[in-house]
Amino acid sequence: MALLGSRRRRVIALPAGLALTASLGFLPGGAATAAPAVAASAAVAADGPKLSYVVNVESGRATAKAVKKAIAKAGGSIVIAYDQIGVIVVHSQNPEFAQKIRAVRGVESAGATRTAPIAPATDTSIGSERPLTPQEARSAAAKATGGQDPLEPLQWSLPAIKADKAHKRTLGSKKVTVAVIDTGVDDTHPDLAPNFDERASANCVTGKPVTKPGSWRPAPGESDHGTHVAGTIAAAKNGVGVTGVAPGVKVSGIKVSTSAGFFYTEAVVCGFVWAAEKGVEVTNNSYYTDPWLFACKNDPDQEALVESVKRATRYAERKGAVNVAAAGNDALDLAAEKLDDPTSPNDTTPVDRVVDPSECLDIPTQLPGVLTTSSTGAKGLKSSFSNYGDGVVDISAPGGDRTRYQKPDGPATDGRILSTSTDGGYVYMGGTSMATPHVAGVVALLKSQHPKASPAKLKALLAKQADDRACTNPYDIDGDGTVDAVCEGGKKKNGFYGSGVADALDAVRR
Helix, strand or coil: CCCCECCCECCECCCCCCCCCCCCCCCCCCCCEECCCCCCCCCCCCCCCCEEEEEEECCCHHHHHHHHHHHHHCCEEEEEEECCCCEEEEEECCCCHHHHHHCCCCEEEEEECCCCCCCCCCCCCCCCCEECCHHHHHHHHHHCCCCCCCCHHHCCHHHHCCHHHHCCCCCCCCCCEEEEEECCCCCCCCCCHHHECHHHCEECCCCCCECCCCCCCCCCCCCCHHHHHHHHHHCCCCCCCCCCCCCCCEEEEEECCCCCCCCCHHHHHHHHHHHHHCCCCEEEECECCCCCCCEECCCHHHHHHHHHHHHHHHHHHHCCCEEEEECCCCCCECCCCCEEEEEECCCCCCEEEEECCCCEECCCCCCCCCEEEEEECCCCCECCCCCECCCCCCEEEECCCCCCCCCCCCCCCCCCEEEECHHHCEEEECCHHHHHHHHHHHHHHHHHHCCCCCHHHHHHHHHHHCECCCCCCCECCCCCCCCCECCCECCCCECCCECCECCHHHHCCC
């Protein structure tokens, strides 16, 4: 079964006519420190491509200070130091920078975050998606009943997780914010503006947060992926367009994607730390960290990337955030003994790798504590594209599928997820990218009901309340007589659906 699509954002693209985009105890004080660029010593090689690096420092103020001096001696300039977690973002043109800095006392690991030189991006492709047609909008509005927003009849995913029933009890609390760590969020959209949290928004693309008003928005021609995700979480119930899973909570935008669609480690680390410092309750992560589909801990560069993002996610959770992430759209069994990765590194020339999942992780989704989310379609089955894996997938939620595989009943006719787009529009997309915000929305409703609950408690409640979904075997989603995937596990916990499908109604019951 062939699959096409973006491997950076957790969105699937299909052929034309059916298209969809698819505790660490470090330095006290909790503040990141920026440092001016330090010129490389004349004795240090500086003739290589300019790359970005992360340097992971062992605990201790004196250690961090010594490492920062060593960075300059090795030909590096510090972009920002996240002293809270012991991660330093560095630029260098010394081809031996990583090797030299790893030998410095107090450095736990260090590595390049990319294989392509730092340069202005020129690719602004937004991928494939289908805009809502005027006819669909008129038809949906005519069928809206019982206080539904005009386009809600087309949102089959809301009743699939009982969000429509949950809304009759509560829409969620304005004291809860979900941070969308993504391609940016267009907060001018009429369905997002009422619930947007500017205070918790920023542009983290360079690895250093920028808070200039509007910096979190996608630029013209850039992807509307983050805007779509934000709408699924918290589009206001205001008589306009669509309705979010938690339409009474706040949503923020933390832009971490380059215009070419790359989510590099320094940006992702910045995103989690920013969210943590702003006290957000949930983070939504519908992407993987480039350029490695699976970052391998037996490689010194990739090991550093895993460690940096792990420190950042743990910090966010210690600060009170539940981190929700997409399982991915490659129809892979993430619990397999070996996996094929022909796409990495995706910013230069990929090589065909066979990786060991015990050593090579899809980050952030496979990091400890992060909720790995798989996708279901309109018929409640695992989406054809969704990754899976017994012991890997934690929870599932609607992310859509090819309509010919899983067609919704009732007014909705498209098997994908309808949500907000840039410039006030609405589009259909599908992928584990779309499943993840459904879960983030349910967690936001849980936090609204249990404001003093810890992330661990919220995750336990989410799993306990999820609707059990037994394995789907045999799984022949395209009906061609060939089994497309094998589900392992029992009714209450398995590789396709984890603990089950997220339940919004149970989330708002006391």
